[in-house]
Amino acid sequence: MENHVSYALHILEEPVQYLALAFMALMYIIKISQMLKKPIPPEKAELKGDRVAGAFDSLLNVLKPWSMESTRNNPYFYIEFLIFHIGVALTIGATFFIPLFPSLMTLTVSKIFMIFMGLAFLIGLRRIYRRLTVPEIRIISSPDDFFAITLMTVFFAVGFGAMSLWIKGSPDTGWMWIFFLMTTFFLLYVPFSKISHYVLYPFGRINFGRIFGGRGVLNKNVKAPSWNPK
Amino acid sequence: MSEQGDKLGAEGARKWPTKPEFTPEMLEEMEKLLPAKLNRVVAASLSGCIHCGMCSDACHYSVSIPEDKTLVPAYKADRFRKWYKSRYDWLGQIFPSFVGAHKLDKELADDMYDKLWGACTMCRRCTFNCPMGVDYGMLVRAARGIMQQVGRVPQHLQDTVDTHHNSGNNMAVPRDEFIETMEWIEEELQDEEGCENFKIPVDKKGAQYFLTLNPREPKYYPLTIQASAKVLNAAGVDFTISSRYWDLTNYALFNGYDPDAKEFSMWQVEDVKRLGCEYLLAGECGHGYRSLRWELPNWVGGVPFKITSMMELLAKLVQQHRLKLAKSVWKGHRFTYHDSCNIARSGGIMEEPRIIINAATDDFVEMEHNRENSYCCGGGGGALAMPEFTPRRIAAGKIKADEIKATGADIVLQSCHNCTDQLKEIIEHYHIKAKVMNLAELLAPALII
Known part of the structure; x- marks a missing residue:
């Protein structure tokens, strides 16, 4: 695909994005360094399992829906989660591929991107509905929770619209402007929002894996290295 | 700690100053205590919740009492998280209500008290069902520790800890009474057929296992001690019970006050060393086992002996056909x-x-x-x-x-x-x-x- 756009849109697609991306990276570096400064609780007990294997096991938890009862019993919810997050990755990816590597965005690739954007949009709508109507979800929801899911859902829709015009040979459209303006906003806003949870994910999972891996609760197939009472 | 005298527990008697309600001074003190509680596990657990609600089916409170939606783990943890966000979340400091942040005030503190003392057993079932790995057990213990330090702690729970602090065990069983109870149980055991030579050795130096008990046992359930002693004798296990720090419970695990947790642990460590045992053996007690096996080495900075439990030992004895x-x-x-x-x-x-x-x-x-x-x-x-x-x-x-x-x-x-x-x-x-x-x-x- 070609990406012949106006100079103004080019500015938005590249230098503005780079600046916003640099800002986001800076915020994440601060966020991560703040977390790394917190002391790790010591572990001086004789281990029954492997803390490192536990951490890996726990990090990969996202790919193992059978490992938690909450996902094991809700496969539909897990599939939604998976598609939604693939949609997130591809939609954000599109904002880089379109200006930087338009040749990679063949018609087939673009359609795959659009399928995930469309599905993620529908899942986003369902998630908004769920947050509004399920009492135990509504009671824990903050405005940021609603704003984040709404923003993502609109982002998918705009991305879908922009790409559907783009594959028809219209790269410089109102949809594309909104798409890139939203991307810029995202890059600036996400570090302050719950959407940045993926930065915290490794911390939570590694903490969990180290504790319960060491105690032999996780990755039970790893033989206890040192514990064998006489 | 008194070394070899009859006085067990701490030197001076203590009655923790508990308070019936939060005052502005207590809230101010809590603000000062918060930063020290934020280790990486607690901080990640407070920051990491995405309010997905996956924990709602994991909690025995929310499952057993479905009509009360405030018993969902994420809601309960949010009582603490709101306060944390008001201080540490970037957006929470500027637009608190947007991210659900809330300054610590009496209403929020009362809610914390109700939900984190009275509606969470720190069982971590929600933790195991949280996609983000939020450790609710650690988070709740941190919050409890802060509330306890300013005196807002359930009275009976704190009394239990105070009794342990003052007496060396949480039911204030005097040393001589405990020894008498063990002697009586030993006699009862020896009256059983085939058990004439069975012993409940007290303060036997160099025994392999240092058996600990829950104070409910000598006080209300002596038959469980008799049963344990019978099984250990039948298998030929070399064990002893200390007349001093035999209490394996540590309710400071529950009230979150680390200095007491450490103190109770240290007494037990010194006692195991005194008798020169190879293993500290936790009796059948849930939090007692966890406190000894997994928390004690951290509270005291490591131990020169091994720690095991009756469950592990009994399983081993079965497998070895003993x-x-x-x-x-x-x-x-x-x-x-x-x-x-x-x-x-x-x-x-x-x-x-x-x-x-x-x-x-x-x-x-x-x-x-x-x-x-x-x-x-x-x-x-x-x-x-x-x-x-x-x-x-x-x-x-x-x-x-x-x-x-x-x-x-x-x-x-x-x-x-x-x-x-x-x-x-x-x-x-x-x-x-x-x-x-x-x-x-x-x-x-x-x-x-």
């Missing part, structure tokens, strides 16, 4: 086993109890949720020491009662004294015809001596 058992003793009975949260989920002991049970009976039925997936019975987290929350505790035990009922078992086995008391209460409350026993009580009558 116990001869007659399953016929239990013919006509059906058993199920309740996994204590601190033993299974937080302790890693899941197969050992089953090895023991299957050696003594042919009719064992698992509950629907077992091992690390077991629901808390409702008696964890110090809940039994908070009578002000008793109706909620009993209501929260419904899911466990339902699962027991579904097994058709007439004997519920477990390895924890808090679980024992809670299971007995819910069995009575929900009209289940079953008896509650620990694993030594299962083995002792089946022994072929």
Whole structure:
């Protein structure tokens, strides 16, 4: 695909994005360094399992829906989660591929991107509905929770619209402007929002894996290295 | 700590100054205490919740009392998280209501008190079902520790800790009374057929195992000590019970006050060293096991001996054929086993109890949720020491009662004294015809001596 756009849109697609991306990276570096400064609780007990294997096991938890009862019993919810997050990755990816590597965005690739954007949009709508109507979800929801899911859902829709015009040979459209303006906003806003949870994910999972891996609760197939009472 | 005299516990008697309600001065003090509680696990747990609601089916409170949506784990943890966000979340400091942040005020603190003392047993079942790995147990303990330090702690729970601090055990059993009780139990044991030479050695130096007890045992359940001693004698285990720091409980695990947790642990460490034992052996007690096995080495900075539990030791004895058992003793009975949260989920002991049970009976039925997936019975987290929350505790035990009922078992086995008391209460409350026993009580009558 070609990406012949106006100079103004080019500015938005590249230098503005780079600046916003640099800002986001800076915020994440601060966020991560703040977390790394917190002391790790010591572990001086004789281990029954492997803390490192536990951490890996726990990090990969996202790919193992059978490992938690909450996902094991809700496969539909897990599939939604998976598609939604693939949609997130591809939609954000599109904002880089379109200006930087338009040749990679063949018609087939673009359609795959659009399928995930469309599905993620529908899942986003369902998630908004769920947050509004399920009492135990509504009671824990903050405005940021609603704003984040709404923003993502609109982002998918705009991305879908922009790409559907783009594959028809219209790269410089109102949809594309909104798409890139939203991307810029995202890059600036996400570090302050719950959407940045993926930065915290490794911390939570590694903490969990180290504790319960060491105690032999996780990755039970790893033989206890040192514990064998006489 | 007094070294060898009769006085056990700390030198000066203490009565922790508890407060009936939060005052502005207490809230101010809590603000000062918060930063020190934020280790990486607690901070990540406070920052990481995405309000997905996956924890709502994981909690025995929210499952047993579905009409009260404020019992969902994320909601309960948010009572603490709101305060944290008001101080540490970037957006929370500028637009607090947008991210659900809230300055610590009396209303929020009261809510924290209600939900984090009275509606969470720190069982970590939600932690195991959280996609983000939020450690609710650690988070709640941090919040409790802050509230406790300013005096807002359930009175009876704090009394239990104070008693331990002042007396060296949490039921203030005097040393001479304890020795007499052990002698009496030993006599009772020796009256049993084939047990004439069985001993309950007190303060035996150089014994391999330093057996610890829950104070409920010498006080209310001496037969469990008798059963444990019978099994250990039958297997030829070289053990002793200290006349000093034999109490394995540590309720500072529940009230979150680390200096006491460390102090109680240190007494026990010194006592094991005094007797020169190879193993510190945790009796059948859930939080006691976890406190000794997994927390004590961290509180005191490592120990020069090994720490194990009755569950692990008994399983080993069964596997080594050191116990001869007659399953016929239990013919006509059906058993199920309740996994204590601190033993299974937080302790890693899941197969050992089953090895023991299957050696003594042919009719064992698992509950629907077992091992690390077991629901808390409702008696964890110090809940039994908070009578002000008793109706909620009993209501929260419904899911466990339902699962027991579904097994058709007439004997519920477990390895924890808090679980024992809670299971007995819910069995009575929900009209289940079953008896509650620990694993030594299962083995002792089946022994072929």
